[in-house]
Amino acid sequence: MAFRNVTPLAALDEGKTLSVTVEGKDICLARLEGEVYAFANNCSHRDFPLVDGELDAGDCSITCEWHGARFDIKTGAPLSTPATRPIAVYPCRVENGQILVDPD
Ligand code: FES
Incomplete structure (x- = not known):
């Protein structure tokens, strides 16, 4: 495990997404709802960025804006078709106002 300092928490507003490399x-x-999640910015259906998808706090999911597949952003599991494969999720934490991600 090797966490990298990615961005200040202040750069990510509640209910929003942000793409980082x-x-x-x-x-x-x-x-x-105060938690930060990190997952592949790539829908497993047709390799489309998820960053512009719609977040849903109710089931902690994101909906891909191209064909509407939904993913659990805690586990990466697909919650609806047309996606059938999971997306990668990454360990993530907040420390001293910074978001840290382990991309390995
Ligand atoms: S590319 Fe995401 S649902 Fe098709």
């Missing part, structure tokens, strides 16, 4: 990986950060 960590060790060459395109990662989407999301802040929902």
Whole structure:
């Protein structure tokens, strides 16, 4: 495990997403109800960025804006078709006002 300092928490508003590149990986950060999540910024259906998708605090999911697949952003599991494969999720934490992600 090797956490990298990614961005200040202040750069990610509640209910919003932000794309970052960590060790060459395109990662989407999301802040929902005070928690920060990190997952692949890439829908497993057709390789489309998830950063512009819609977050849902009710089931902690994001909906891809292209064809509407939903993913659990805690586990990466697909919650609806057309996606059938999970997306990668990354360990993430907040320390001293900074978001840290382990991209390995
Ligand atoms: S590319 Fe995301 S649902 Fe098709």
